[in-house]
Amino acid sequence: MMNSILVTGGAGFIGSNLVEYLVNKYPDFKIVVVDSLTYAGDLENLNAVKDLKNFTFVHGSISDRGLMERVFHHYIVHGVIHLAAESHVDNSISEPDVFIETNVKGTFTLLDVAYKYWMEKPFVYKHGFENARFLHVSTDEVYGSLGETGLFTEKTPYAPNSPYSASKASSDMIVRSYHHTYGMNTVITNCSNNYGPHQHDEKLIPTVIRKALAGEEIPIYGDGKNIRDWLYVLDHCKGLDLVYDYGKSGEVYNIGGKNERDNNYIATKICELLDTLVPKETSYKNQITYVKDRAGHDYRYAIDASKIENELGWNADENFESGILKTVKWYIQKYKN
Numbered sequence: 001m002m003n004s005i006l007v008t009g010g011a012g013f014i015g016s017n018l019v020e021y022l023v024n025k026y027p028d029f030k031i032v033v034v035d036s037l038t039y040a041g042d043l044e045n046l047n048a049v050k051d052l053k054n055f056t057f058v059h060g061s062i063s064d065r066g067l068m069e070r071v072f073h074h075y076i077v078h079g080v081i082h083l084a085a086e087s088h089v090d091n092s093i094s095e096p097d098v099f100i101e102t103n104v105k106g107t108f109t110l111l112d113v114a115y116k117y118w119m120e121k122p123f124v125y126k127h128g129f130e131n132a133r134f135l136h137v138s139t140d141e142v143y144g145s146l147g148e149t150g151l152f153t154e155k156t157p158y159a160p161n162s163p164y165s166a167s168k169a170s171s172d173m174i175v176r177s178y179h180h181t182y183g184m185n186t187v188i189t190n191c192s193n194n195y196g197p198h199q200h201d202e203k204l205i206p207t208v209i210r211k212a213l214a215g216e217e218i219p220i221y222g223d224g225k226n227i228r229d230w231l232y233v234l235d236h237c238k239g240l241d242l243v244y245d246y247g248k249s250g251e252v253y254n255i256g257g258k259n260e261r262d263n264n265y266i267a268t269k270i271c272e273l274l275d276t277l278v279p280k281e282t283s284y285k286n287q288i289t290y291v292k293d294r295a296g297h298d299y300r301y302a303i304d305a306s307k308i309e310n311e312l313g314w315n316a317d318e319n320f321e322s323g324i325l326k327t328v329k330w331y332i333q334k335y336k337n
């Protein structure tokens with residue numbers, strides 16, 4: 001049987017882009033996706049890979065220990081890339097419970113199943129699983145908020161501000177503890193904001209494009225000056241692949257694109273692209289409106305990615321302007337139908 005890599009959350013935004021990248025790059029590995037298909041997961045995101053021989057989908061939750069044990073045994077899982085999570089900050093403010101359930105408890109369950117399946121006892125891997133590895137995919141939001149200057153490095157102290165980032169920070173700490181206590185081969189990545197195909201309608205960039213095309217008001221929080229460091233999703237996936245293959249066990253790698261943009265710039269840029277690609281009488285910019293700010297809205301996130309660049313040779317292929325053009329074109333097709 002082929003070696004299997006388990007990708008959790010593979011029907012979501014980043015997961016589905018990653019799976020497409022991996023199944024094509026590694027035809028000799030079986031990519032097993034476990035996804036519970038919450039509102040954020042969509043099997044259509046996996047259309048491009050669903051018939052490939054080295055791809056399998058399992059419908060279920062990472063919090064279901066029995067199911068996870070069966071998946072590890074049945075597919076002889078040799079590696080995990082863990083993306084399954086509740087991921088929308090706004091939802092974590094209105095309904096935090098499920099963020100703790102999935103992001104904290106679910107990560108613990110998955111990690112503990114992997115530990116028991118791969119290892120005989122602390123620091124001793126079972127025969128045949130010596131190279132088994134757990135990559136935990138996390139976010140730069142664990143570091144809190146920045147002022148006008150400064151960058152998040154892997155040494156920045158954690159200061160999560162939302163229930164979402166707090167749940168991700170907790171999961172990072174649990175993964176860290178399994179490395180230090182049990183000698184598990186783990187790596188953690190903390191990435192900045194992603195954008196690109198397959199992102200859920202609720203997130204900023206799809207919302208701007210969707211509302212613009214529908215002729216509706218384009219809602220921007222507060223004064224639109226919040227800054228994020230935007231990374232095209234495929235560049236994130238390439239970074240995950242590098243960290244999975246070459247990252248040092250127990251280490252953390254920040255991934256980010258040196259593409260800080262504020263929400264005003266993003267909304268304006270998208271409207272300008274739409275003005276060219278799907279022109280109408282008046283500019284889409286006239287639809288931009290400002291709405292009440294998100295509670296506890298972090299002002300700025302920005303990543304120092306020099307560790308992954310210097311140690312693993314990662315570099316983003318897209319800048320915001322090249323990535324957003326591809327993205328807008330993709331959503332025009334999606335929302336046209």
Ligand SMILES: NC(=O)c1ccc[n+]([C@@H]2O[C@H](COP(=O)([O-])OP(=O)(O)OC[C@H]3O[C@@H](n4cnc5c(N)ncnc54)[C@H](O)[C@@H]3O)[C@@H](O)[C@H]2O)c1
Pocket residue numbers: 008009010011012013014015034035036037038039040041042060061062063082083084085086087088102106137138139140168190191192193194195199200
């Ligand atoms: N989107 C970003 O900008 C970004 C940036 C950095 C890190 N991340 C992290 O990357 C990961 C993926 O993010 P995304 O934007 O693709 O999220 P997403 O919300 O689009 O996808 C999450 C997926 O996980 C699945 N899922 C949720 N609960 C589950 C459970 N209990 N068991 C199995 N599957 C479950 C959902 O059905 C969905 O398919 C998350 O861990 C997130 O914290 C995201």
